[in-house]
Amino acid sequence: xxxxxxxxxxxxxxxxxxxxxxxxxxxxxxxxxxxxxxxxxxxxxxxxxxxxxxxxxxxxxxxxxxxxxxxxxxxxxxxxxxxxxxxxxxxxxxxxxxxxxxxxxxxxxxxxxxxxxxxxxxxxxxxxxxxxxxxxxxxxxxxxxxxxxxxxxxxxxxxxxxxxxxxxxxxxxxxxxxxxxxxxxxxxxxxxxxxxxxxxxxxxxxxxxxxxxxxxxxxxxxxxxxxxxxxxxxxxxxxxxxxxxxxxxxxxxxxxxxxxxxxxxxxxxxxxxxxxxxxxxxxxxxxxxxxxxxxxxxxxxxxxxxxxxxxxxxxxxxxxxxxxxxxxxxxxxxxxxxxxxxxxxx
Amino acid sequence: xxxxxxxxxxxxxxxxxxxxxxxxxxxxxxxxxxxxxxxxxxxxxxxxxxxxxxxxxxxxxxxxxxxxxxxxxxxxxxxxxxxxxxxxxxxxxxxxxxxxxxxxxxxxxxxxxxxxxxxxxxxxxxxxxxxxxxxxxxxxxxxxxxxxxxxxxxxxxxxxxxxxxxxxxxxxxxxxxxxxxxxxxxxxxxxxxxxxxxxxxxxxxxxxxxxxxxxxxxxxxxxxxxxxxxxxxxxxxxxxxxxxxxxxxxxxxxxxxxxxxxxxxxxxxxxxxxxxxxxxxxxxxxxxxxxxxxxxxxxxxxxxxxxxxxxxxxxxxxxxxxxxxxxxxxxxxxxxxxxxxxxxxx
Numbered sequence: 001x002x003x004x005x006x007x008x009x010x011x012x013x014x015x016x017x018x019x020x021x022x023x024x025x026x027x028x029x030x031x032x033x034x035x036x037x038x039x040x041x042x043x044x045x046x047x048x049x050x051x052x053x054x055x056x057x058x059x060x061x062x063x064x065x066x067x068x069x070x071x072x073x074x075x076x077x078x079x080x081x082x083x084x085x086x087x088x089x090x091x092x093x094x095x096x097x098x099x100x101x102x103x104x105x106x107x108x109x110x111x112x113x114x115x116x117x118x119x120x121x122x123x124x125x126x127x128x129x130x131x132x133x134x135x136x137x138x139x140x141x142x143x144x145x146x147x148x149x150x151x152x153x154x155x156x157x158x159x160x161x162x163x164x165x166x167x168x169x170x171x172x173x174x175x176x177x178x179x180x181x182x183x184x185x186x187x188x189x190x191x192x193x194x195x196x197x198x199x200x201x202x203x204x205x206x207x208x209x210x211x212x213x214x215x216x217x218x219x220x221x222x223x224x225x226x227x228x229x230x231x232x233x234x235x236x237x238x239x240x241x242x243x244x245x246x247x248x249x250x251x252x253x254x255x256x257x258x259x260x261x262x263x264x265x266x267x268x269x270x271x272x273x274x275x276x277x278x279x280x281x282x283x284x285x286x287x288x289x290x291x292x293x294x295x296x297x298x299x300x301x302x303x304x305x306x307x308x309x310x311x312x313x314x315x316x317x318x319x320x321x322x323x324x325x326x327x328x329x330x331x332x333x334x335x336x337x338x339x340x341x342x343x344x345x346x
Numbered sequence: 347x348x349x350x351x352x353x354x355x356x357x358x359x360x361x362x363x364x365x366x367x368x369x370x371x372x373x374x375x376x377x378x379x380x381x382x383x384x385x386x387x388x389x390x391x392x393x394x395x396x397x398x399x400x401x402x403x404x405x406x407x408x409x410x411x412x413x414x415x416x417x418x419x420x421x422x423x424x425x426x427x428x429x430x431x432x433x434x435x436x437x438x439x440x441x442x443x444x445x446x447x448x449x450x451x452x453x454x455x456x457x458x459x460x461x462x463x464x465x466x467x468x469x470x471x472x473x474x475x476x477x478x479x480x481x482x483x484x485x486x487x488x489x490x491x492x493x494x495x496x497x498x499x500x501x502x503x504x505x506x507x508x509x510x511x512x513x514x515x516x517x518x519x520x521x522x523x524x525x526x527x528x529x530x531x532x533x534x535x536x537x538x539x540x541x542x543x544x545x546x547x548x549x550x551x552x553x554x555x556x557x558x559x560x561x562x563x564x565x566x567x568x569x570x571x572x573x574x575x576x577x578x579x580x581x582x583x584x585x586x587x588x589x590x591x592x593x594x595x596x597x598x599x600x601x602x603x604x605x606x607x608x609x610x611x612x613x614x615x616x617x618x619x620x621x622x623x624x625x626x627x628x629x630x631x632x633x634x635x636x637x638x639x640x641x642x643x644x645x646x647x648x649x650x651x652x653x654x655x656x657x658x659x660x661x662x663x664x665x666x667x668x669x670x671x672x673x674x675x676x677x678x679x680x681x682x683x684x685x686x687x688x689x690x691x692x
Contacts, residue, residue: 046543062519063519069519069521069522070520070521142606143522144551144603145522148607173409176491178405180405194490194491203490203491205490234471235471258489260489260490260642261492261494262647264647297606298609301610301648302609304609305651305654308651309654
């Protein structure tokens with residue numbers, strides 16, 4: 001069987017179409033023949049279904065510039081798992097942009113009209129733009145050619161944790177605010193702060209205090225701005241981003257608490273009825289500027305940890321280049337994008 | 347009872363000594379009276395054992411510059427857990443440097459000669475010098491005043507994974523090396539690389555290949571330097587650090603494999619008999635320059651993840667300012683410091 005590399009396409013005839021496309025979903029039909037992407041041709045060489053392309057065997061072809069090892073690792077892995085898939089080239093699949101492979105449900109192929117996963121291939125040493133996440137599965141190939149699949153999804157955050165709290169007074173200490181005589185609801189129903197002792201004062205984090213002060217629920221010397229100023233002193237710009245995300249989470253009916261023990265900004269409770277009876281927190285939230293670029297390794301770390309504690313990792317992407325004032329307009333969360341990332345076993 | 351703040355010491359008399367030092371381990375005896383550190387005095391105020399210091403009640407004293415909220419959170423937490431402890435001031439305890447509190451075993455106190463933990467207090471927003479880790483317990487106070495204890499320990503790494511492998515040939519591709527006809531021992535006994543298919547070629551990571559080439563066990567066009575050059579192209583200086591640590595691990599009888607799925611540089615196997623029968627990997631290794639400064643949150647993330655997968659987190663600190671040549675002298679591992687960090691519940 002004669003196959004020819006023509007630019008970035010391997011051309012093959014009618015017999016190849018029958019054997020490879022019709023029965024096993026390789027390639028793209030063109031005038032009754034088929035075109036194969038180099039990664040598909042490499043897989044056929046690897047399997048011994050074809051012997052050479054322009055005189056190159058598998059070893060020579062994989063070593064050539066025609067095919068990427070990283071793409072091949074993912075293509076092979078998905079084939080090994082029993083999927084048919086098509087390289088996402090313009091004209092080969094719909095919505096090719098931002099996708100490397102379109103994977104069909106098991107038992108389906110390019111002649112059906114169903115998509116199981118849209119895969120983006122990433123090398124361990126590449127960076128990934130946060131803005132590009134959502135509606136795709138990252139297939140990260142590590143230095144030993146193992147593939148880790150991370151499903152990314154834009155989503156909303158919602159809950160029913162919306163207890164009403166009366167206003168109270170607080171005292172700003174170095175990095176927290178103490179409410180010496182708080183209403184019981186503050187901690188017990190709405191789950192703000194931590195008890196300083198068993199039945200009295202509540203200590204609030206700066207982000208909790210800044211939020212409550214802006215909502216008019218906490219009086220503190222210097223007002224909300226004094227708390228925000230302190231936050232910026234100790235955290236820089238990150239404080240404004242975290243406050244915007246905190247406010248958006250509260251506005252969505254979700255109670256955020258520190259995610260420090262999980263290396264995240266917040267863990268969240270969607271259905272707080274009382275601090276005594278909290279249940280499981282569902283999300284780990286990491287706050288990042290929208291222009292953030294991930295190292296795949298950091299993504300793998302976050303997602304693995306979240307999975308291990310039965311939570312979902314969510315990245316809260318805040319609009320860049322705000323004026324830092326963080327005033328009311330920032331709190332509605334309209335300018336925050338939520339991206340959930342979870343491990344996937346295709 | 348009269349107590350007076352005198353600089354950074356609270357002075358108290360004989361009665362206070364009897365009540366607080368003799369029976370409960372607060373303070374430092376001085377001429378039959380006692381001196382209390384402000385954090386100790388704050389705790390006595392908090393408990394209601396004393397009412398005021400220079401007219402300040404607990405609230406006023408905690409709000410003053412005399413006592414740090416972060417120190418207080420840790421002091422209180424350890425007292426709540428049933429420990430006696432002493433602020434690590436010069437003249438109060440031995441080896442005060444680098445320590446904030448000396449904690450005695452439960453049931454023991456400052457009059458005994460035993461130490462359970464040497465605690466260093468860190469706020470969530472402080473940075474921690476990698477060089478300062480080892481032989482101390484970090485008590486990290488997060489923004490909600492919860493305390494996370496991280497035990498740090500300088501240690502050696504050792505194992506019995508030292509299978510001998512015959513030399514072989516490899517082909518350098520973009521970011522890996524393929525051995526098309528490797529000796530069986532390469533993967534099966536010594537656990538280098540991954541199988542490209544079930545019974546033939548082995549693909550090596552660049553760090554594995556560079557190590558094997560330097561050891562004279564792998565021939566590749568351009569020699570070891572070609573592989574190292576490629577590594578530097580795709581990873582920068584980090585490649586040299588990782589290679590030095592890889593070599594040191596192998597020299598210690600430990601087989602390193604990628605730690606990517608855990609967000610680390612390597613996971614390690616101390617007793618590889620065969621790739622088919624590997625057992626559990628014991629360590630996760632993150633490679634860092636010796637001058638690294640940790641964010642406590644990143645430490646918490648690494649240590650939590652390692653704990654969740656029943657491994658120990660080890661930071662491999664490589665000497666700074668090497669000439670980057672990475673030649674033989676670098677491979678003996680003498681200039682690498684290993685710091686294990688584990689969660690601790692005192």
